[in-house]
Amino acid sequence: MSVEVSRRKFLQGSVALSVAGASAISATNLFSSEHASNEHQSTDSRIPSTITTKTGTGDAQDIPFLCGICVNKCAGFARVEDGIVTKLNPNPYFPKNRNMLCARGNAGIQTMYDPDRLKYPMVRIGERGDGKYKRVTWDEAYDAILNGTDKFKGLKQILDEEKDNRATIAYCNGEGLSKEGFEVLVGEKLGSPNYVDEISICLETTLGGYVNTIGTYGESDLNNADYLIIAGANRAEAIITPDTMDMFKRSKGRGLKTIVLDPRFTNTAAKADRWYAVNPGTDLAFVLALTYVVLTEDLYDKDFMEKYGVGFEDYKNHVISNKYTPEWAEKITNIPAKEIYKTAREFMAAEHPIYYQGRRSVFSKNDFQLRRAMALFQALSGNLDKKGGIVYGQKLKLPKEEINVPMYAQVESRFDTEGIAIPAQKTGSWIVLRNMVLEGKNPYPLRVMMMRKHNPMSGVPNTKKTEEFLKKMDLNVMIDILPSDTTMFADVILPEASYLERTSPVASYGALEPAIVMRKQAVKPLYETKEPEVIYKELAEKLSKPLWEITKKYDEDVQDDTEGMSEKEIEEYYEENGFNLADAWEKPVYEQNKERIEKAFGEEAWKMLDEKGVYYPNMDKYHKQLNPNEYQYYPEKAKNYTTKKDDLKIVCNFKNLAKKGIDPMPTWKDDYNFVVPDGQFRLITGRHAQFTQSGTTNNAMLRDLIPTNYIWINNQVCEKMGIAFGDKVEVKSNIGKVTIMAYPTNKIAPNQIFMLHGFGGSSEKMELAYGNGANDALLIEDKIEPVYGAAVMHETNVEIRKV
């Protein structure tokens, strides 16, 4: 066999894209400054002089860190030379990332040293969105949050006007190890119930569907599986550890037969044995047809379903009587009936088959039912709670931290429930909260947005509405590391230390091979940035007493309780009842970590964690290197393959759902059918292995690899429409339009288009991201699914024309 691999060939492929990309976007002045060169122009001795720094052979420290460039939190060691992080290496002790760091993980250095970072606190002096800010001290910034300026009102005035109704404050937050602290600050301490985060624009229905059906989302034991259906998940490009590593070491005829369903031909499809170009939003029909085959042909694990299935006979009758046959599904899904028969039979004949759970944004309004159907199909194989199947595992428990939560009598409840059967109590629905406020359906004024590490201008469908929502607020506060599109609507900006500049609260990960991990500070915070927990504490200190005065003024419970008390007694009451907002951060994170770990696992455990960044019981005995690339984390007998045993419960007929107006068993409905009117295209969106949504589009290293986003259009359609590679195309939906360059390809259907999510930044302060490519949130209509009100990403049709 011979294979031709040349740089030139490579240049004709992906790098040609970047050349075209560069010329097309240079009009927006992207290459005018520091980013264009290979040098940093800072005089700060803590900033490297060049963008990449060759590692040295002299003194260096290796500091354990946890990557924060996406949600995986892989462990690594930061190589620090002369106070500069020169390289990030994988940490071989963590069973989750198994001694690897992806392209983004390696490029994390560039996020820390990004010249566009938020460097000091700022207060708005212009109009929202115009980018005019004044540099202030930290105390001045906290003061502006409390007292406002001539441009915006402060919390004190707003809460006074709202008579201490803390629900006038809403907050949003991005995923990460310091997320919980922000929830404590705004949710528990300030008393806001109106919380939205990434969950309602991400995998809410996946988690809900699985947990409500088999009792867990679980872990796929891909190292030991022998048959895999992976549908609507793209592990080669949307990396999840350890799934990505385990999956592709055994694909391509090496033990793990892989069936991929995706409307697009992805890098995951390239590793498949078979790829089915399923119509968007129709996976449920595919799973129901697979289920029909195994039920009618008696291929399922009868003992297992008899023992653990709840309402199994109902489900069996339901699927059979509805005639969810492969022939029926073929018309809906675009997958030939004979392929569905074959896949169903192969799956059940395999020893360790897995229908991969996936984790992704909600694509269609039937997603909750899809996940239920997938979980049930997995259960039919009996391959649950065992080696090679979906396992439940067991986490290592960390001691709980007690928070002294104040009770506010004046606070009202959250209201974002319109059109939702089961509103999530904690995290709500981004779209419903925003839209109800815009439509005036909120029962009380919502006036404050406290935000951290979250970019709804890019992440939540319908950017115009998000902008309108942010403009409606009296006060917007943002804690972040980069001046994102959303940051530009903040009144007060608090710059956070990036993940390499801070020690984070310890976390417990994994269930099959569990471990405790800790992120340690590799270098002190750059510029005037601060660790998030320090910001929470200082802000809480600033707000605590003045807001307590407002509570005393309006809160009848507090008034009753404190009636007749002396000053000193009132002070004690304030402390005892959690009204001292800062008491949750009495100790620095590192010391808190030490205390918690020593309490739970002992001093030796802490030493190990402190040195290696990872700890689990018996790590010193269990952990060993098997070869230059692979490690053993747990011996076979110590892995948590089987933990549930007779506690398993498979909820086939979920009768309580019917009371909420939700199908108690997965049911296909005509309005789930994939329909695209003539002349239109279905817009689908997704990810790439070299960036994390809008969070990395300003990363100089990753920008080299993925310079912009393109619109994928079927090559034969392009021929008819006279569209060539790099041509500018206008894409228009019911809610907006964007201009983006074309990528004609045979990897997508004639009636669909695809673009990467996260591009098209509107913040001029992010030089590489600004105006680069197109923001899909300007196009995606703000539709929700009916169970949790999660955003539905793949139900928007668009028109395109060459411009």
Add this chain to the structure above:
Amino acid sequence: MARYGMALDYKNCINCKACEVACKEENGVELGAEKHRIWVGANNPEGQWPLLDIASAAFLPSQCQHCDDAPCQEVCPTHATYYDENGVVRVDSDKCILCSYCMNACPYDARYVDDRTMTVDKCTFCSDTRLARGETTTACQNTCPTKVRTFGDLDDPESEISELLRTREHFSLKSHLGTNPKLFYLT
């Protein structure tokens, strides 16, 4: 003294480019889409949607092949390109005159111009970074999610790479040219 080579379990490759970034960060390679010491070739699948030939869509990680008979070394007029004591093809930046003969001679397109040092640069197997510190893996091997690469001493029969080459079928790129590459693609 060693004779370094690398085996690539290329079917594991998912074209994630972790290797390329790790290489750039470790070795201080300059930015720019064409400035890479290693890369992944990606073939577009053949056919028309939805009948695409999956096998044609292969990912092929590549870099300098560290040939035992390297055409780039042979044509270099100033002896800037040389073999170090471990058989690694290296470039002496002081001697390089940017004549680009090596770039034309290399059948693998493994060389590019570093605009800062004005040298025709290439993969060094991390000789002056990781190996110089006594580490035993290259940056690309160490970081790879699916563990495509195994680097090691071909002269050491006990090494993992020797074991792999003894037990697995493998091929070299453009073997008909007689360059005797020290990169081996495992099948």
